[in-house]
Amino acid sequence: MKKINLKNILKKTFKKTKSKKKIKKLKKSKNKIIKVKNTKIKKIKELSDKKNKTSSKNENLRISKTNEVKPEIKKIKKQDTAKKEYKIKDYVVYPKHGVGQILSISSKTIGGIEVQCYDIKFEKDKAIGNLPINKQNHLRPLSTINQVNKSIAILKSKPKIKRSMWSRRAQEYDQKITSGKVYELAEVVRDLNKGDDLMVDQSYSERQLFEKAYERILSEFQIVMGISLEDTQKKLDKALKRNLEARQVVQTPKIEPKTEEKAEATE
Secondary structure (H helix, E strand, C coil): CCCCCHHHHHHHHHHHHHHHHHHHHHHHHHHHHHHHHHHHHHHHHHHHHHHHHHHHHHHHHCCCCCCCCCCCCCCCCECCCCCCCCCCCCEEEECCCEEEEEEEEEEEEECCEEEEEEEEEECCCCEEEEEEHHHHHHCEECCCHHHHHHHHHHHHCCCCCCCCCHHHHHHHHHHHHHHCCHHHHHHHHHHHCCCCCCCCCCCHHHHHHHHHHHHHHHHHHHHHHCCCHHHHHHHHHHHHCCCHHHHHHHHCCCCCCCHHHHHHHHC
16 A cells, blocks of 8 residues: 655645646636737727718818809899889888888999889977889878778777786787788777876877877878868867867866945955
């Protein structure tokens, strides 16, 4: 029988464990190195892809000089004009400015284009406005006598005041004034009319809107009826029941006491 040597057995066992540990360490280190390399390769690929994409976009944006087609620029010398609906010395209503008279028809260059315009004089603003003939649909002729009578009937009717906020009502009134329609102007004057009632509080904006609508109706009615400004104002005030009380006070004579009563008082 052979003798069992413990030393040799222990050496062999310890050598095996050490060798296994070393192998494991080496494998781990190799795996780490491989991972690092893979991440670097991925980053390099991503950068190259980005560069390729940007270069392809730039190439698409770039147009070769040979393929360039220059657009033909047509110089417009004159604008196509519509048929003239209004003549010189005709009275016209422009919604934003009110009644005006056409003084002349002139051609003006705007951006290298010749445009024919109406030269309209607004007496209230003391200004002359130019409106292209192509945009004459913004204008309207003066109202007829029947329309004037209907608008006076609207002024005589009861006011229709909504219970909404003043800001909303003010916007609605302003839109009606800028529309330039006679009946809508009459409605604004009727609703904002306070007569001679001094106890009623009226704001500055309310008074301003009333005066704006009142003056526009007055100027239009004066030309349509062919009456002086004072007479047209009297007709409007009658319909609105304005300044009637003041006139009655002026017309009624003062009653003086009799002479007999005065003598009795002196005695």
